Amino acid sequence: MTYDLWYWPTIPGRGEFVRLVLEAGGIPYRDRAREEGAEALMKDLASRGEREPFAPPYLVDGDFCIAQAPHICAWLGDRHGLGAGDLPTDLWLIQLQLTIADAVAEVHNIHHPVALMETYEKQKAEAARAAEGFRRDRIPKFLGYFERSLAGREWFAGSKWSFADLSLFQLVEGLRYAFPRRMGAVEKDVPGVVALRDRVAALPELQDYLHSDRRLPFNENGIFRHYPELDAE
Amino acid sequence: MTYDLWYWPTIPGRGEFVRLVLEAGGIPYRDRAREEGAEALMKDLASRGEREPFAPPYLVDGDFCIAQAPHICAWLGDRHGLGAGDLPTDLWLIQLQLTIADAVAEVHNIHHPVALMETYEKQKAEAARAAEGFRRDRIPKFLGYFERSLAGREWFAGSKWSFADLSLFQLVEGLRYAFPRRMGAVEKDVPGVVALRDRVAALPELQDYLHSDRRLPFNENGIFRHYPELDAE
Numbered sequence: 001m002t003y004d005l006w007y008w009p010t011i012p013g014r015g016e017f018v019r020l021v022l023e024a025g026g027i028p029y030r031d032r033a034r035e036e037g038a039e040a041l042m043k044d045l046a047s048r049g050e051r052e053p054f055a056p057p058y059l060v061d062g063d064f065c066i067a068q069a070p071h072i073c074a075w076l077g078d079r080h081g082l083g084a085g086d087l088p089t090d091l092w093l094i095q096l097q098l099t100i101a102d103a104v105a106e107v108h109n110i111h112h113p114v115a116l117m118e119t120y121e122k123q124k125a126e127a128a129r130a131a132e133g134f135r136r137d138r139i140p141k142f143l144g145y146f147e148r149s150l151a152g153r154e155w156f157a158g159s160k161w162s163f164a165d166l167s168l169f170q171l172v173e174g175l176r177y178a179f180p181r182r183m184g185a186v187e188k189d190v191p192g193v194v195a196l197r198d199r200v201a202a203l204p205e206l207q208d209y210l211h212s213d214r215r216l217p218f219n220e221n222g223i224f225r226h227y228p229e230l231d232a233e
Numbered sequence: 234m235t236y237d238l239w240y241w242p243t244i245p246g247r248g249e250f251v252r253l254v255l256e257a258g259g260i261p262y263r264d265r266a267r268e269e270g271a272e273a274l275m276k277d278l279a280s281r282g283e284r285e286p287f288a289p290p291y292l293v294d295g296d297f298c299i300a301q302a303p304h305i306c307a308w309l310g311d312r313h314g315l316g317a318g319d320l321p322t323d324l325w326l327i328q329l330q331l332t333i334a335d336a337v338a339e340v341h342n343i344h345h346p347v348a349l350m351e352t353y354e355k356q357k358a359e360a361a362r363a364a365e366g367f368r369r370d371r372i373p374k375f376l377g378y379f380e381r382s383l384a385g386r387e388w389f390a391g392s393k394w395s396f397a398d399l400s401l402f403q404l405v406e407g408l409r410y411a412f413p414r415r416m417g418a419v420e421k422d423v424p425g426v427v428a429l430r431d432r433v434a435a436l437p438e439l440q441d442y443l444h445s446d447r448r449l450p451f452n453e454n455g456i457f458r459h460y461p462e463l464d465a466e
Contacts, residue, residue, distance in 0.1 A: 050384040051325050054332045054375075064321055068331040075324065088297055091308065092284050098301040099287045105338060113346045114362040117370055126359050129347040137350055142287075151283045 003029040006041050007057040011222035012170075012215075014069040014104065015057040020166040021076045023209040029059075031214065070097040073163040084157035093164040096149060096156060100167045103142045107178065108223045110134050110230065120220075120227065131230035135182045139175060140189065147190040154199065161203065168193065169200035174224030178231070185233045236262040239274050240290040244455035245403075245448075247302040247337065248290040253399040254309045256442040262292075264447065303330040306396040317390035326397040329382060329389060333400045336375045340411065341456045343367050343463065353453075353460065364463035368415045372408060373422065380423040387432065394436065401426065402433035407457030411464070418466045 005022065007015025009031075022029045033041040033056075041056060053067030059076075066072050074094045077083035083090040111120045113130040120127060146168055155161045156168075172193060176183045187194050201210065209215055218224050238255065240248025242264075255262045266274040266289075274289060286300030292309075299305050307327045310316035316323040344353045346363040353360060379401055388394045389401075405426060409416045420427050434443065442448055451457050 050382060052378075052381065053328070054335070054378050066324055066328065068328050071324070071328055071331055091299055091304070095286070095299065095301050095304055098304055102287070102338075105335075109342060109346075113342075114359050115366050117366055123362075126347050126362070129356075129359070133348050133350055145285075145287050148285065149283060 001028065001061065003027065004032045004060040005029050005057065006032050006044055006060065008041065009033040009038055010216070010219070012174075012218060012224075013057075013222050014101075016170055016216070017069045017100075017104075017167045018057050018059060018072045018076070019214075020170060020206070020209075021073050021082060021163045023214075024161070024166055024203060024205045025076065025080050025082050026205065027076065027080055034214075070094070070101045070167075073097055073167060077163040083162050084160075089157055093156060093162050096146070096164045097167055099142070099145070100164070100171050103138075103171055104174075104223060106134060106138055107174065110178075111225050111227065120225070124229075127227070127230060135179060135232060139179065139182060139186055143172075143175075143186060143190045143193050147192050150192040150196060152192060155196065161200065165196060165200055169197050172197040174218065177218040178224045178226050180226070181231045181233050234261065234294065236260065237265050237293040238262050238290065239265050239277055239293065241274065242266040242271055243449070243452070245407075245451060245457070246290075246455050247334075249403055249449065250302045250333075250337075250400045251290050251292060251305045251309070252447075253403060253439070253442075254306050254315060254396045256447075257394070257399055257436060257438045258309065258313050258315050259438065260309065260313055267447075303327070303334045303400075306330055306400060310396040316395050317393075322390055326389060326395050329379070329397040330400055332375070332378070333397070333404050336371075336404055337407075337456060339367060339371060340407065343411075344458050344460065353458070357462075360460070360463060368412060368465060372412065372415060372419055376405075376408075376419060376423045376426050380425050383425040383429060385425060388429065394433065398429060398433055402430050405430040407451065410451040411457045411459050413459070414464045414466050 003022065005015065005018060007013065045052060045056065048065060051065060053065065057069055057072065058065055058067035059072050066075055074097055077093065078090070083093055110130045111127050112123065113126045114123050150156060156164050200206065218226070220226070236255065238248065238251060240246065278285060278289065281298060284298060286298065290302055290305065291298055291300035292305050299308055307330055310326065311323070316326055343363045344360050345356065346359045347356050383389060389397050433439065451459070453459070
């Protein structure tokens with residue numbers, strides 16, 4: 001069985017959270033829009049009928065289709081044994097995953113605070129103001145929360161990585177790309193989060209992927225964007 | 234067994250999505266912060282240790298605690314038979330629930346586009362710009378999506394209401410409160426969504442609740458706020 005993953009082909013975005021689970025789990029998939037382009041994605045999306053996803057990413061397995069990045073990650077975790085294996089912990093991992101998704105949505109809001117359908121350049125002043133509070137209050141709040149949730153363990157669920165660990169890695173990578181100066185100042189307060197990030201980066205299961213061109217670099221069309229004017233210590 | 238629900242005591246907010254599931258499902262619960270106040274909520278939250286929620290609402294059952302409104306709704310649906318009962322449809326209901334949560338987050342962003350920790354009054358100009366695109370593009374996009382997802386059925390899952398139907402009702406109620414002029418113009422294009430809203434409002438299971446003082450009115454401290462200057466046809 002090979003899944004079809006559909007996501008915008010030129011950005012890591014929310015698709016990357018799903019891709020990391022597929023790659024680290026050794027789960028066969030085709031990255032359809034990277035093979036066939038954004039038009040193929042839009043055509044596929046429009047063809048999905050009553051249970052169409054609201055937006056990419058979505059994952060297809062025959063007649064079955066599932067959307068919403070944290071939902072896909074949790075479902076893959078359940079189906080492929082990439083969770084904790086006990087219900088309360090698996091539910092908690094989903095809770096963490098949803099909190100990571102909330103952080104990702106806030107990151108997007110920084111460069112698009114007032115006009116979702118327009119470019120960053122048309123809302124630079126507003127973005128500068130949004131970035132200020134995000135840097136000062138929200139980055140430490142989110143990362144401090146994950147630090148406390150790890151509580152010194154190697155992985156959220158204890159001795160084994162899960163989809164939520166992979167996603168925290170991607171959040172840290174994205175924040176480092178978008179806010180390198182601020183992250184430089186914050187990271188010393190969240191050593192457990194940084195160590196987890198390093199542990200994911202070193203996972204044998206991910207070495208091939210992370211050094212391949214399947215791993216898309218961050219860029220200024222995506223969710224995590226580096227605009228130097230939005231960053232500061 | 235009686236659950237403890239913890240949420241800010243003076244606003245419907247995200248807690249209301251959980252409350253509607255509890256009430257319509259006839260599930261015993263105590264609304265702890267409404268009985269004991271916001272300070273008791275903050276104290277309880279701070280006492281929860283490694284698996285503390287990032288934010289209210291959260292639901293407690295003995296040692297077990299679950300947070301993130303869409304996650305709580307889905308979990309209650311599973312545990313109390315308030316979903317569809319077949320896995321693909323239940324997964325799809327969660328997907329809808331997460332999309333409703335995305336819409337709710339966007340609504341909050343309208344009155345707090347650039348400074349999460351400050352008041353609306355300190356970001357009125359930015360809010361006015363954010364509201365423009367939300368009214369024009371996003372309200373029709375979200376409601377049109379749910380209209381197509383309903384595809385003429387009475388309920389998302391067919392013949393029986395689920396947690397997702399209750400949440401769509403609350404989203405429509407909130408949008409009507411916050412953007413009455415815009416909703417007056419949009420609703421004619423989404424008759425299935427409006428009919429579902431009416432069906433939930435008429436559910437025998439909810440009559441007592443909806444007419445009780447347990448049902449909190451919308452107000453300008455919550456997520457759905459009525460600022461006439463942000464509304465237009």
